[in-house]
Each structure stands twice: as structure tokens, then as C-alpha cells.
Amino acid sequence: MVWVIIKAVVIFTWALITVLYITLLERKESALIQDRIGANRAEVLGLRLNGLFQPFADALKMFFKEDYIPPFVDRPFYLAAPILSLVFALVPIGAIPLADKLSIDGREFSISVIGSNVGLVLILSLLSLGIYGVVLGGYGSRNKYGLVGGMRATAQVISYEVALGLSLVGVLLVYPSLNLNEIVYMQNRYVLGGWVPLWGIILQPLAAILFLIAGMAENKRVPFDLPEGESEIIGYFLEYSGMKFGMFFVADFVEVLLLAALFTTFFLGGYNPPYLFQDGFHFPWGGALLLSPVWIRVIQFITFNIKLWIVVWFLLLVRWTYPRYRFDQLMDLGWKNLIPLSILNIIITAGIMAVIK
Amino acid sequence: MKLFWEAIKGLGITARHLIVNLWKFSLYYVGLSRDKGVVTVEYPEERRETFPRVRLRHRLLRREDGRLRCVACFMCATACPAECIYIEAEEDPDHPLEKRPRQFLIDLGKCAYCGFCVEACPEDAIRMDVHIPELAEYERDNLIYDIEKLTKK
Amino acid sequence: MPGGKRIKIIIDGREVETEAGTLLIKAAEDAGIYIPRFCYHEGLRPDGNCRMCLVEIEGLRKPVPSCMTPVKEGMIVRTNTPALQEHRKKVLEFILTSHPMDCPICDQAGECVLQDYYFDYDLEDRRYLEDRERKPKRVYWGKNLIYDAERCILCRRCVRFLDNVTGTRELGVFERGIHSYIGLFDGKKIENDYSGNLVDICPVGAITDLDFRFKMRVWFLDRTPSICPFCARGCNIEIHTNTDRLRNRFSSQRVFRIKPRKNQDVNGWWICDEGRYSYKFIDEGRILHPMSNGRKITWEAAGKKLREIIGNEIRVYLSAWMSNEELIYWKRLADLLQWKVSLVKRPDGDEDKLLRVKDKNPNTTGAKILGIKEERGNEEVSVVFHFPEFAPEQRIKIGIFTNEFPDMEGWELILPAAVFAEKEGHWTNFQGKIQKFQKALEPLGEAMDEGRIGEFFAGAFGIELPWDRQEMEREFLKEYKKWSGS
Numbered sequence: 001m002v003w004v005i006i007k008a009v010v011i012f013t014w015a016l017i018t019v020l021y022i023t024l025l026e027r028k029e030s031a032l033i034q035d036r037i038g039a040n041r042a043e044v045l046g047l048r049l050n051g052l053f054q055p056f057a058d059a060l061k062m063f064f065k066e067d068y069i070p071p072f073v074d075r076p077f078y079l080a081a082p083i084l085s086l087v088f089a090l091v092p093i094g095a096i097p098l099a100d101k102l103s104i105d106g107r108e109f110s111i112s113v114i115g116s117n118v119g120l121v122l123i124l125s126l127l128s129l130g131i132y133g134v135v136l137g138g139y140g141s142r143n144k145y146g147l148v149g150g151m152r153a154t155a156q157v158i159s160y161e162v163a164l165g166l167s168l169v170g171v172l173l174v175y176p177s178l179n180l181n182e183i184v185y186m187q188n189r190y191v192l193g194g195w196v197p198l199w200g201i202i203l204q205p206l207a208a209i210l211f212l213i214a215g216m217a218e219n220k221r222v223p224f225d226l227p228e229g230e231s232e233i234i235g236y237f238l239e240y241s242g243m244k245f246g247m248f249f250v251a252d253f254v255e256v257l258l259l260a261a262l263f264t265t266f267f268l269g270g271y272n273p274p275y276l277f278q279d280g281f282h283f284p285w286g287g288a289l290l291l292s293p294v295w296i297r298v299i300q301f302i303t304f305n306i307k308l309w310i311v312v313w314f315l316l317l318v319r320w321t322y323p324r325y326r327f328d329q330l331m332d333l334g335w336k337n338l339i340p341l342s343i344l345n346i347i348i349t350a351g352i353m354a355v356i357k
Numbered sequence: 358m359k360l361f362w363e364a365i366k367g368l369g370i371t372a373r374h375l376i377v378n379l380w381k382f383s384l385y386y387v388g389l390s391r392d393k394g395v396v397t398v399e400y401p402e403e404r405r406e407t408f409p410r411v412r413l414r415h416r417l418l419r420r421e422d423g424r425l426r427c428v429a430c431f432m433c434a435t436a437c438p439a440e441c442i443y444i445e446a447e448e449d450p451d452h453p454l455e456k457r458p459r460q461f462l463i464d465l466g467k468c469a470y471c472g473f474c475v476e477a478c479p480e481d482a483i484r485m486d487v488h489i490p491e492l493a494e495y496e497r498d499n500l501i502y503d504i505e506k507l508t509k510k
Numbered sequence: 511m512p513g514g515k516r517i518k519i520i521i522d523g524r525e526v527e528t529e530a531g532t533l534l535i536k537a538a539e540d541a542g543i544y545i546p547r548f549c550y551h552e553g554l555r556p557d558g559n560c561r562m563c564l565v566e567i568e569g570l571r572k573p574v575p576s577c578m579t580p581v582k583e584g585m586i587v588r589t590n591t592p593a594l595q596e597h598r599k600k601v602l603e604f605i606l607t608s609h610p611m612d613c614p615i616c617d618q619a620g621e622c623v624l625q626d627y628y629f630d631y632d633l634e635d636r637r638y639l640e641d642r643e644r645k646p647k648r649v650y651w652g653k654n655l656i657y658d659a660e661r662c663i664l665c666r667r668c669v670r671f672l673d674n675v676t677g678t679r680e681l682g683v684f685e686r687g688i689h690s691y692i693g694l695f696d697g698k699k700i701e702n703d704y705s706g707n708l709v710d711i712c713p714v715g716a717i718t719d720l721d722f723r724f725k726m727r728v729w730f731l732d733r734t735p736s737i738c739p740f741c742a743r744g745c746n747i748e749i750h751t752n753t754d755r756l757r758n759r760f761s762s763q764r765v766f767r768i769k770p771r772k773n774q775d776v777n778g779w780w781i782c783d784e785g786r787y788s789y790k791f792i793d794e795g796r797i798l799h800p801m802s803n804g805r806k807i808t809w810e811a812a813g814k815k816l817r818e819i820i821g822n823e824i825r826v827y828l829s830a831w832m833s834n835e836e837l838i839y840w841k842r843l844a845d846l847l848q849w850k851v852s853l854v855k856r857p858d859g860d861e862d863k864l865l866r867v868k869d870k871n872p873n874t875t876g877a878k879i880l881g882i883k884e885e886r887g888n889e890e891v892s893v894v895f896h897f898p899e900f901a902p903e904q905r906i907k908i909g910i911f912t913n914e915f916p917d918m919e920g921w922e923l924i925l926p927a928a929v930f931a932e933k934e935g936h937w938t939n940f941q942g943k944i945q946k947f948q949k950a951l952e953p954l955g956e957a958m959d960e961g962r963i964g965e966f967f968a969g970a971f972g973i974e975l976p977w978d979r980q981e982m983e984r985e986f987l988k989e990y991k992k993w994s995g996s
Contacts, residue, residue, distance in 0.1 A: 430614030446724035456615040
């Protein structure tokens with residue numbers, strides 16, 4: 001139990017710091033895409049480092065802003081919404097393995113907060129719960145724009161939840177396990193003379209694309225940001241300010257992190273870099289580099305982070321490239337394209353699996 | 358399908374901007390290049406060059422003998438559509454030009470920067486060639502500039 | 511020559527009826543045709559030296575100066591032919607060979623006829639290449655007069671004014687040709703009582719007024735017709751004011767100068783220097799709030815104070831500076847409250863043959879019409895208008911004053927009144943003429959005009975007597991008819 005708490009603290013701290021720097025990446029990346037520099041003024045002890053400390057300045061600002069609660073709101077819902085939103089975004093991260101299990105004195109020791117055997121189902125269910133934060137935020141604000149924003153969010157998230165789940169079914173068919181660690185193990189196999197890893201993105205390319213699109217829609221970020229639409233159509237957090245708005249804001253980026261982590265786990269071979277096995281690297285050209293188990297875990301953790309950041313980078317690139325969908329287009333994309341395609345993917349995958357068997 | 362390729366192309370454009378700018382700016386940041394790559398002007402340290410004809414804060418000019426060029430003819434105050442110029446004239450006892458301003462105030466809070474005063478001046482005594490755009494004050498009254506502030510370049 | 515024979519002439523194709531012997535320029539002006547001029551002035555004898563007013567008369571080979579030509583039956587005159595315009599252009603060019611281009615520092619700019627004519631007829635660059643003639647600038651002529659010989663166009667209006675009107679003859683033309691200038695005769699300074707008029711009649715900025723010099727450009731001034739209050743003549747004046755918002759933040763001066771208004775029956779074209787330069791009291795040293803024993807109080811508190819004196823014997827000392835309407839209103843009020851009424855006024859002063867009369871108050875006649883007499887009483891309470899020096903000692907003193915005076919502590923109540931420039935009304939001058947003065951300014955501070963103060967008194971004593979100036983004007987006219995009929 002103590003270990004779980006320690007792991008929780010360490011891993012969620014890692015997650016939140018990563019999230020802070022995702023915000024910085026977002027600012028810097030968008031700036032460079034638009035030929036700007038981006039925030040570079042935050043200064044610690046005379047060091048600016050082109051804005052490396054900006055996330056902390058942002059966080060401090062959020063903390064010290066006036067915590068204003070409009071007089072007309074439905075207080076319990078209003079207060080609960082941002083917390084729910086953040087918690088349901090953060091908890092699934094605890095189920096993602098950041099490195100392989102470690103055996104110390106004969107005890108199995110997973111490098112994730114929740115070493116569950118049904119991690120995938122857990123994550124999907126928690127993701128579905130995240131909608132409560134949004135809906136309660138819109139409803140509790142007692143503001144018609146907020147409410148409409150919340151309704152849009154519900155419709156959108158529920159629609160894409162289907163596509164998201166169905167796209168993972170294909171993955172499950174290829175890697176028949178609900179345990180995320182198992183899925184990662186099963187991706188660490190190599191074909192074509194041991195050169196190409198059997199990652200999800202290679203076995204299930206269509207599922208990868210569908211998962212990415214559906215995941216972005218779940219995130220409610222730019223091409224799919226109808227529930228928020230900060231500057232134009234106004235979303236569910238209209239009546240929020242200060243730290244409460246900050247929580248929504250952080251939840252947003254935690255979801256980005258979560259999506260990237262899930263994509264890494266399901267489609268990019270998880271924490272394993274290519275050619276790393278239980279006892280060290282075994283390269284296809286015949287070489288081998290044997291390492292102690294702890295070093296292997298360290299390399300796995302670093303690899304996981306690198307993959308994660310690449311996916312985050314791509315997500316932000318998408319976010320700063322496309323304009324927003326119209327709501328009917330959004331629904332068309334979800335129900336008429338993604339879901340049929342994911343069902344198609346399941347049928348084809350299942351057929352191929354049946355033939356191989 | 359065409360839509361899909363267009364979407365990929367779009368990603369390519371943003372990615373190209375990102376990578377090119379990142380490369381250029383990184384070189385600039387470590388001092389290997391003078392090309393910043395981005396359009397940002399980092400304002401307090403860097404300034405964009407103002408155009409020579411830009412109209413900013415006023416300046417009162419002096420003659421060669423140090424006397425103000427202004428003879429308090431009120432032409433600028435007459436031309437001023439914002440009525441922001443206040444002049445008090447007085448006799449200049451020792452100079453062949455008999456008149457000089459005792460007080461010359463411009464309420465820059467009211468000024469519309471139209472430049473009519475410069476056009477109207479028969480003595481070329483007022484110009485708007487101080488290329489300083491900063492005019493922030495905590496008190497409105499601090500924006501009323503007197504001769505001392507107006508003669509500073 | 512009033513009462514002369516009526517004759518008909520034709521000016522610019524229009525038939526004009528005028529008196530025989532009138533000067534052509536005057537006849538044209540009366541008919542609404544303005545002939546440009548520098549030296550001619552209606553109030554002075556014509557001189558014909560500027561050659562600006564030349565006109566063509568049918569039958570004459572050359573143009574003639576209209577200011578020197580009396581009209582003749584059947585004359586056909588043209589005032590604005592191309593040839594005449596060309597001629598005027600030449601006159602202007604000749605004047606401008608030596609006139610300095612210092613309009614920016616010249617006080618006359620904006621009301622300078624040379625400027626106006628230049629824009630009307632000339633608009634050409636200078637062709638004369640020699641240097642301008644250097645002459646003395648800033649010559650002090652006495653009183654408020656500053657003479658600038660360079661700007662002078664030698665029209666001799668000033669010389670003729672001092673000869674024809676005042677008869678003091680301080681000025682003459684000295685030197686010859688381009689070197690000539692107007693100068694004082696040896697040992698003389700201009701010290702007559704009408705010197706300010708020289709500034710008005712000077713067509714350019716050669717004579718400027720030390721009092722007005724560089725204070726304000728003339729085009730910023732609002733002009734309000736009014737009546738001079740400094741003697742019973744009631745000269746017609748114009749009050750020139752500027753109440754610009756930014757200006758009023760930094761300077762309390764609102765009235766900048768007094769100019770005469772032409773009224774043939776009263777003052778002609780002139781006013782005296784006392785009337786011209788005594789406007790300072792309008793802006794300086796005014797009482798801005800009701801006062802009680804030297805302390806500032808509100809109008810409400812003043813009303814309370816007033817109610818305390820009900821029941822006492824009261825005498826109201828109305829002043830000869832109040833308008834007809836105010837006098838009749840206050841007389842009514844006093845009758846209703848059974849107060850005694852008497853008159854206070856400034857003591858008599860100098861007089862002369864031209865304009866100034868002995869009585870130094872604008873409305874003594876008005877008070878006389880209403881039967882308000884100068885008498886002193888011994889009542890417990892006295893309400894004194896305008897002149898604190900008339901208050902009986904050792905009694906409850908209530909004053910309605912415009913300007914501060916030394917011992918204001920001794921007064922139970924002082925109410926701030928508006929000066930003549932801050933209200934409108936009528937005065938009756940010593941000839942019995944009723945003349946209107948108009949409101950040029952808002953009352954300073956919390957001051958009110960005497961009619962409103964009367965209403966305030968009525969309210970304090972519970973009487974319904976609204977102040978309606980036009981109603982009072984009609985009432986006064988009834989009284990006036992009775993008086994002038996008798």
C-alpha cells in the first residue's frame with residue numbers, strides 16, 4: 001500500500017510536470033508555426049532560457065488569480081466539475097505501464113500506479129467518466145452558452161467514444177490481452193529477419209489512424225473544439241476563472257498526455273525501444289548489449305518519454321494546422337466514417353486472424 | 358481521398374514552418390546566425406524602425422540663439438481639431454521678435470496626432486519627429502506636456 | 511446733413527436712394543455695397559489718401575475716390591470692375607512693399623483689413639526685391655498704446671481722430687515718402703480719455719493695446735453685445751470673451767477686451783478708456799459663495815439665515831446698477847413684504863463734452879421712473895445691493911455683492927450676485943433710452959443674478975413671486991410709458 005502511494009506520487013508528479021511542459025511545447029510550437037518566438041520572458045535568477053520557466057509562471061498566475069464564483073451558479077456542480085474533469089483525465093495515466101515489471105526479492109513490482117490485468121477496460125471506462133466534468137460544468141454554470149457547450153461536448157465525446165473503443169478492438173484481436181503490459185510484450189516481436197517490430201502501427205495502421213482521430217475528438221482540441229470554442233462559440237467553462245478554469249485547462253493537456261501515452265502503448269511498442277529484450281539489446285545484425293534489469297527499466301522509461309513526446313508533437317502539429325469542424329461535419333465524420341471504418345477494420349482483422357489460425 | 362492528401366499537405370506546411378523556424382531560431386539563439394527566421398520584434402530591447410513621416414509626439418524647435426522658434430501665433434491651436442493646445446503668450450522685451458510663449462501646453466491625452474499643428478505652423482516651430490511612441494502615464498495630467506518636456510528630443 | 515433732399519443714384523446697377531451731399535462710400539455702404547477702404551472712417555473727416563476706395567463714375571475718365579465724392583442726382587457708379595480690382599491689387603502691392611509679414615505675432619491678425627483685402631484682391635507674391643524699410647517698432651505712445659511704425663500704412667486715421675474727435679492733437683506725420691511715420695509731437699504723450707479708440711480705428715496692427723497685447727488671438731473670442739455700465743451714457747459695447755475648456759483650466763481670464771459698438775444716438779463709434787479697461791472686475795475678486803460673517807455657507811443655510819430676520823423692520827437699498835426688470839421685481843417684492851425701499855449708487859464723477867456724463871451709474875433713470883429715492887433709514891435690518899459702503903452701521907447687514915471688499919466679516923449674510931456680463935436685461939440711460947445688454951458668460955461660482963436672488967428671498971419668506979424677466983420687462987414698459995407721457 002505504501003508502495004502504491006509512493007508510486008502514485010512519483011508518477012503523477014511526472015505526469016503533471018510533463019503536462020506543464022506540454023503547455024510550453026504548445027506555445028512554442030504554435031509560435032514557430034506562425035513565425036513567432038513565443039513566450040520567452042519568464043526569468044529565474046536572471047536566466048530566461050528562451051522561456052523554459054514559463055509553465056511555472058503560468059501556474060503561479062493561475063493560482064493567484066481571484067477565485068470568483070458567480071452568484072447564480074449551482075454551487076455543488078459548479079465546484080465539482082473542474083475537479084472531476086481533472087481527476088478522470090489524470091487517473092487513467094496511472095494504469096499505463098511506464099516500464100517493464102520489476103522483480104525485487106521475488107516480488108512483482110509494476111512501474112505504474114495500477115498494475116491491473118484489465119488496464120485497457122479501466123482506461124476506457126475512466127475516459128467515459130470524464131464527460132461528467134464537462135457536462136456538470138456547463139450545467140452548473142447556469143449559463144445557456146455554458147449549457148449548450150456542455151451538450152455539444154456530450155454529443156461529441158459519446159460519438160467518438162464508440163469509434164475509439166471499436167478501433168481498439170482490432171488491436172485486441174491482434175494482441176489478445178487486456179493487460180497493457182502484455183500488449184507491450186506482444187509488440188516486442190520482430191519479423192522480416194528480426195528487423196521490423198510487430199508494433200500496433202504496423203499490424204493495425206487503420207486502427208492507429210482511427211484511434212488518433214477519435215482520441216483527438218475526445219480531447220476536444222482544435223479541429224474538434226466545438227465544446228470550448230474559446231473566442232467564438234463559447235463553451236462549457238464560460239463562467240470559470242482562476243484556478244478552476246486552470247483545472248479545466250490542465251485537464252485538457254492531461255488528456256493530450258493520456259492520448260499520447262495510450263497511442264504509444266498500443267501502437268508504438270509501448271516502453272520498449274526496438275530490439276530491447278528481457279536481458280538487454282539483441283540487434284538483428286547479430287550484436288548484443290546485455291544490461292542489468294534496473295538499467296533496462298531506466299532505458300524503457302526514457303524510451304517511453306521519447307515516444308510520448310513525438311506523439312504529443314504530432315498532436316500539437318495537427319492542432320495548429322486544421323480549422324475547426326462544423327458540428328454536422330463532426331457528427332458525419334464520427335458516425336458515417338470512423339465507426340464504419342473501425343467496424344471494417346475489425347472484420348478484416350478478424351478474417352485474417354481466422355485464416356492464420 | 359483527395360481530402361486526406363490535402364490534409365497531409367497541410368500538416369506538411371505547418372511542419373515545414375516549424376522545422377525551418379526552429380532551425381533558424383536555434384542558430385540565432387546560440388549566436389551562429391543573424392537571421393532570426395521569425396517576424397517577432399522583441400519590443401523593449403528591439404525596436405522596429407519608425408518611418409520618417411510617422412507622426413508621434415510633438416517637439417518644439419529652438420532657433421540658433423536658443424530661443425524657441427515658436428512666436429505664440431496660436432496657429433496650431435487654431436488648426437487643432439482636438440483643441441488640445443494651450444498657449445499663453447508674453448512680450449519678449451529684448452528680441453526683435455516681440456512675442457514668445459510663456460506657456461505652451463499640449464494635452465497629449467486629447468491629441469489625435471493628426472499633424473495639423475505641424476502643417477499650420479508658420480515658423481516651423483513644432484514638429485512631430487520625436488520617434489517615441491511610449492506615452493503611458495498613471496495620471497491624465499502627466500500627459501499635459503509643457504515647453505520643457507516638448508523641447509526634449 | 512440730415513433732412514437734406516432725397517436723390518437717386520445707381521450703384522452697380524442698383525438704384526439707391528440717399529440724401530444729397532452724402533459721401534458716395536457711405537451711400538454705397540448704406541445700400542449694402544462695401545467699398546474697400548483704409549483711411550476712410552465714418553466718424554472722421556475723409557482724407558482720401560489711401561486710394562483704395564476708388565470707383566468708376568460714368569462720364570469721368572479716371573476713377574475717383576468714393577470717400578471724397580458727394581453723391582449727385584443720377585450718378586452711375588461701378589465699384590467692382592476688373593479695372594478697379596486690378597487697381598486695388600496695385601495699391602495693396604505698393605503697401606506691402608514695406609509692410610512686415612509678421613502676422614503671427616501681430617494682434618490685429620484676424621481683424622486686419624489689409625489681410626482681408628489681400629485675400630480678396632491680391633494673393634500674389636512680392637515682386638519688390640529691395641529690403642523692407644526699417645522703422646521703429648514698439649514705440650510707447652502713452653496710456654495703453656504701442657505703435658509699430660513698420661506695420662503702419664499711414665492712413666492717418668489716428669491723427670484725424672485726435673484732431674476731429676478729441677481735439678487734443680498729439681500725433682502728426684513726420685518725415686517724407688517711404689520714411690514717413692506717425693509720431694508724437696515734442697513733449698507730448700497721449701493721455702486723453704479716449705485713447706483706446708485709436709486701437710479700434712487703426713486698420714492694421716500698427717497701434718496695439720498694451721492691455722490686450724498678446725493675450726489672445728481675436729478669432730478665439732466670442733462677441734456679445736452689451737452696454738457699458740460705468741456711466742449713465744450707456745455706451746453700446748461688445749464684450750469679447752473666451753471660455754475655452756482647456757484655457758479655463760490654466761487661466762481665470764474670461765473677458766479679454768471691450769470694444770465699442772456703433773450707435774449713432776448714444777455713443778457714435780467711440781467709448782471712453784474707463785469703460786474700455788474696467789472689465790477686470792468681472793473675473794477678479796469675485797464672491798463665489800454665500801458668506802456669513804466671512805465664512806462660506808451654502809445657499810440653503812443662507813435661506814435659513816434669512817428666515818431668522820422675519821419680523822424685523824427691513825429696508826432694501828436697491829442699486830442703480832440693477833436692470834429695469836430687477837428693480838421692478840424687487841420693488842414688488844418689497845411692497846409685498848412691506849419693506850422700505852431706497853436707492854444706492856456710485857458718487858458722481860468727471861464729465862466731458864464727448865461721451866462721459868456725471869452720473870456714474872447705468873440705471874439711475876430706471877430707478878427714477880420707478881420712484882425709488884435715495885434716502886437712508888434707521889431700520890433694524892438692511893439689505894444692500896452692490897455698494898457695501900452705504901450700509902448703516904451697527905445693524906443687521908445683508909449684502910448682495912459681486913466683488914470682494916475689505917471687511918466682509920461684519921456682514922450677517924453676503925449673497926454672490928452676477929455681474930452685468932453674466933445676465934441679461936435692460937438699462938435706461940440718462941437720455942431715457944432703454945438699452946438691452948446680453949448674457950456673455952455664465953455666473954462664476956454659485957453666483958446668481960439679482961432676479962433669481964429676489965426669487966430666493968421670496969421663497970425664504972414664503973411668498974409666491976416667480977422671477978420672469980420678460981414679464982417684468984413688460985411691466986417696466988408700462989411704467990415707462992406713464993413716465994415719458996407725463
